[in-house]
Amino acid sequence: MTDRRLAWIYLAPALALIALIAVFPLGWTLWESLHRHDLRMPWLGRPFIGLANYAAMAHDARFWGALAHTASFTAISVALELALGLVLALAMRRAFRLRAAILIPWAIPTVVAGILWRFALPDLWFTRVPEAWVPVILADVWKTTPFVALLLLAGLQSIPQELYEAAAVDGAPASTQLWRITLPLLKPALLVALIFRTLDAFRVFDLIYVMTNGGPGTATEPIALYTFNAFFQNLRSGYASALSVIVFIVTFAIAMLYVRLLGAKERA
Amino acid sequence: MRRFALGFLLLFAVLPFVWAIVASLRPESQLFGGGGVTFTLDHYRALFAQRDFWLPIRNSIVVAASTTLLCLAAGSLAAYAIARMRFRGRNAVLAFILAVTMFPQISIVTPLFLLLRALHLIDTYPGLILPYLTFAMPLTVWLLTAYFREIPADLEDAARVDGAGRWTVLWRIVLPLAIPGVVATAILTFIYCWNEFLFALSFTLGPERQTVPVAIALFRGRYQVPWGEILAAAIVATLPVAALVLAFQRRIVSGLTAGAVK
Numbered sequence: 001m002t003d004r005r006l007a008w009i010y011l012a013p014a015l016a017l018i019a020l021i022a023v024f025p026l027g028w029t030l031w032e033s034l035h036r037h038d039l040r041m042p043w044l045g046r047p048f049i050g051l052a053n054y055a056a057m058a059h060d061a062r063f064w065g066a067l068a069h070t071a072s073f074t075a076i077s078v079a080l081e082l083a084l085g086l087v088l089a090l091a092m093r094r095a096f097r098l099r100a101a102i103l104i105p106w107a108i109p110t111v112v113a114g115i116l117w118r119f120a121l122p123d124l125w126f127t128r129v130p131e132a133w134v135p136v137i138l139a140d141v142w143k144t145t146p147f148v149a150l151l152l153l154a155g156l157q158s159i160p161q162e163l164y165e166a167a168a169v170d171g172a173p174a175s176t177q178l179w180r181i182t183l184p185l186l187k188p189a190l191l192v193a194l195i196f197r198t199l200d201a202f203r204v205f206d207l208i209y210v211m212t213n214g215g216p217g218t219a220t221e222p223i224a225l226y227t228f229n230a231f232f233q234n235l236r237s238g239y240a241s242a243l244s245v246i247v248f249i250v251t252f253a254i255a256m257l258y259v260r261l262l263g264a265k266e267r268a
Numbered sequence: 269m270r271r272f273a274l275g276f277l278l279l280f281a282v283l284p285f286v287w288a289i290v291a292s293l294r295p296e297s298q299l300f301g302g303g304g305v306t307f308t309l310d311h312y313r314a315l316f317a318q319r320d321f322w323l324p325i326r327n328s329i330v331v332a333a334s335t336t337l338l339c340l341a342a343g344s345l346a347a348y349a350i351a352r353m354r355f356r357g358r359n360a361v362l363a364f365i366l367a368v369t370m371f372p373q374i375s376i377v378t379p380l381f382l383l384l385r386a387l388h389l390i391d392t393y394p395g396l397i398l399p400y401l402t403f404a405m406p407l408t409v410w411l412l413t414a415y416f417r418e419i420p421a422d423l424e425d426a427a428r429v430d431g432a433g434r435w436t437v438l439w440r441i442v443l444p445l446a447i448p449g450v451v452a453t454a455i456l457t458f459i460y461c462w463n464e465f466l467f468a469l470s471f472t473l474g475p476e477r478q479t480v481p482v483a484i485a486l487f488r489g490r491y492q493v494p495w496g497e498i499l500a501a502a503i504v505a506t507l508p509v510a511a512l513v514l515a516f517q518r519r520i521v522s523g524l525t526a527g528a529v530k
Contacts, residue, residue, distance in 0.1 A: 007349040010434075011345070011361060025379035028382070105284075108509070109463035116288050120284065120288075203374060205466050227374050227378075231377065247375050251370060255367075255370050
């Protein structure tokens with residue numbers, strides 16, 4: 001058999017499974033989001049209501065709050081992680097043996113990391129906002145900076161050593177080397193780390209579920225937790241689906257934006 | 269400066285975990301600043317004797333191992349096709365798989381719950397393994413494709429000239445040569461499954477099928493938060509992944525960066 005046909009046979013099991021459990025549910029979410037479907041009131045059925053769920057979101061203060069929480073959490077924690085990750089990567093450049101140590105926060109289940117930091121920090125911090133954000137961001141930075149550092153370290157190691165040798169011969173000080181060689185050449189790795197972390201931070205769930213459960217009140221509730229609660233607590237399947245679609249669209253838009261950015265950088 | 273940074277690095281990464289181990293060995297009365305310094309295994313005993321923590325551990329192992337095996341089986345076929353065969357739509361397939369890795373889990377929780385409920389799979393092992401494939405399968409295919417591409421094509425070409433088919437080449441040449449990469453892929457997939465929380469929380473109803481992270485997150489005492497046992501459980505949940513990390517650190521790092529950079 002030719003490769004052209006054989007390839008699809010080899011791809012079939014994996015693609016079929018992905019289609020069944022990822023693509024089909026996504027289509028279902030989209031369809032469900034166009035219906036009023038309240039699992040608490042099955043006698044109301046599941047009438048088609050067009051975009052009414054989306055229209056309702058415009059007046060849903062809890063939704064806008066959740067979106068704002070998610071955006072600020074993402075911006076602050078990702079900025080801290082990139083800055084700290086860069087410092088760690090530069091420090092680890094030669095002391096490679098320490099790699100195993102920094103893998104520990106990465107390997108710890110997020111739930112466990114959240115619980116450890118919840119226990120370590122005073123209860124008082126969790127009773128007010130914005131204070132309640134401090135432990136959440138701290139735990140996220142602790143857990144994910146190692147991953148950023150490893151990505152950046154891989155980027156650093158791909159920079160040819162000769163560039164630094166030539167710069168040293170020309171008498172360029174370390175700071176100039178950092179700004180003129182390291183950072184420009186590290187841009188692709190920085191962008192990749194930025195993409196991965198932003199997408200991950202935007203769907204934050206585990207950490208907040210165990211640390212604040214969105215509280216006090218709904219003051220630290222991110223969009224993923226609001227969507228989860230809309231379905232599992234309020235049983236509003238249609239509305240929860242509409243929220244899911246919004247999360248998906250925003251994630252997709254972020255990914256697209258970054259891919260374009262990365263593409264532009266490569267061409268430049 | 270460098271020494272300072274490295275010291276900070278070690279403190280930053282390791283100290284909280286070491287501190288948690290120490291705290292899990294202290295009696296409940298000393299956890300919040302009570303007098304005395306004594307160590308005890310009471311929390312660990314209570315964890316296994318009273319709470320039967322073996323149950324979530326067994327659930328986690330069954331789910332993570334089954335998902336990993338299923339992904340390796342279907343994923344190595346797919347990855348081999350992408351890495352070595354010429355066919356129309358190859359780039360589209362790869363882009364599609366990358367796109368699926370970016371799926372926010374929350375966006376398919378609702379329909380997956382309704383789907384699994386319709387199939388009577390809520391609170392069962394398949395009811396967790398199937399959803400886990402959403403993130404594990406794209407990851408496996410992506411990583412294995414990167415590793416398969418690193419294997420020199422000459423060996424394969426020689427075997428094919430001798431009349432070996434694609435299937436034989438994959439089994440006899442590519443997979444044996446790619447063993448380090450396959451191991452890295454398996455470990456990463458296992459760790460991601462072991463740590464997964466949202467699906468495990470959504471698709472189980474009670475302790476019978478709860479995985480370790482869910483069991484820990486839903487820990488409740490009768491009168492107060494049982495911090496000692498929670499800390500002990502946190503350490504127990506981390507030990508398997510910490511052991512994997514220490515044993516296979518080089519491969520894990522190569523897998524992590526291959527997944528992102530290549």
